[in-house]
Amino acid sequence: MEAERTLAGGTVLRLLRAEDAGPLADAYSLNGAHLAPWEPQRPEGHYTEEGQKHAVAHSLGELVRGTELPLVLAQGESIVGKATLTSIVRGAFQNAHLGYWIAERVQGRGIMTEAVAAVLEIARDGLGLHRIEAATLPRNMPSQRVLAKNGFEPYGLAKAYLRIAGEWQDHRMYQRILEP
Template identity: 60%
Template sequence: MDFSCELANGIVLRPVHLSDAAPLAAAFQANRAYLAPWEPVRPEEFYTVQGQHDVLTRRLKDLDDGTALPMVLVADKAVVGLLTLSSIVRGAFQNAHVGYWTAQDAQGGGLMTSALAAAMIIAKAQLGLHRLEAATLLHNTASQRVLEKNGFEEYGTARAYLRIAGQWQDHRMYQRIL
């Protein structure tokens, strides 16, 4: 299946490739301080080409196993974001978790709102999923707006849900029935 699609301004949302290791390392290095409050503490190796190659190798195995769909947002061969459908569960659930980030210099133009809308179509039409869920830090209003613009509804708060920026932090939980 082809999970690629073109968004506005020539930006492409597509599954990751091993060849994305260098562009992803560059994107993570350029956005390291910007992403730090929203992400787990990462080892130094994560920010290298080899570190990203290792991450991509695991993500591609998840893709092959049908448990995840990791995708990059690419503009002129540069990675400007990442959107992953992970923890795909089949059977009676047909559910996936959505996680994403956008480069600091690509913020504010609706890019992730469009990318999530495209990912929802892929999730329903190509993956046959019934439900998507997402979690945001309580103070991450930008991410909450992306979800709400795409019809996600808040359904609760998970206490000490994820270890972000070195601390266990509460998250607002969202879902979207497809």
Template identity: 55%
Template sequence: MALEFRDRELPGGLVLRVLREDDAAELAAAYARNRGHLAQWDPTRTEEFYTEAGQLARTRESLTLRDVDTALPLVLIDGDSIAGIMNLTSIVRGAFQSAMIGYWLDRDHTGRGLASAALSAVVEASRDDFGLHRIQAATLLHNHASQTVLTRAGFERIGVAPAYLNIAGRWQDHVLFQRILHD
């Protein structure tokens, strides 16, 4: 059964909602528009990644994972444009009740509290609607902006994972954060 997420209005009139197949063209445009902005934070991407076909394939994969309750792919919408994504992934049920969170914002939308507002909405839904107990996030050591977003949303630093992800073409250390959703 797919995770149900109701649209949330964010500051500045942006909307946080579930990704749809018809978002593929705009998602490709958003990634292309932000290619330089995201390069230092992302894995190395193929040229196909930046195409509508590439994003449609990724969207379908994400929605399939949503259908089996292991992911929740969300987009931030500004009018007709995608201003970022917020993905709840690696959802594990049973005794763990945990997930990972990853996100990015369009370069023209940073510094306005939008990532913090969107993350807070996902945390609230994860606790109240999805019954999760814990959310984990990881940032590159030098990604202070994302670390600030996580801290504002009540995440705590829990350590450093050496060579955690292959970002920008090399294995890089990451700071790990978590938020416990139930006391």
């Protein structure tokens, strides 16, 4: 499966690597306040290089097990975002959940919209998936625009779906059926 794509402005969407722990810690450090309203609260050490080494190792283990596709958005040596398919289920379902974030300094340039399109292509052609789900906070209009531009359809509101920023919060649910 070919997972590397060059996107707008030379941003590269590629598989997560063990050596990304340091650049990810840097990205989280630079974008902590930007991401805080949209992310679960995590232990303080999670955002350090050591914490990211553990997180990366976990994701790479899930990749080997076939339950996750962890991708990063890189500009040179810097990480400016992530796009990850998680909870990949095979059999009759052929489904995964999509999550993503992008650095504040590159937000609004269409990079994530293009990255999600590439992830959908990989999911369909590389992984043989049929359906991708995504969830956003109802007030997260930029994320909803990314999904809409990529053909996702809303299908409901999940009450108290995820604990984000320390509170159980409702999420708008989206799906995209991947046509062959």
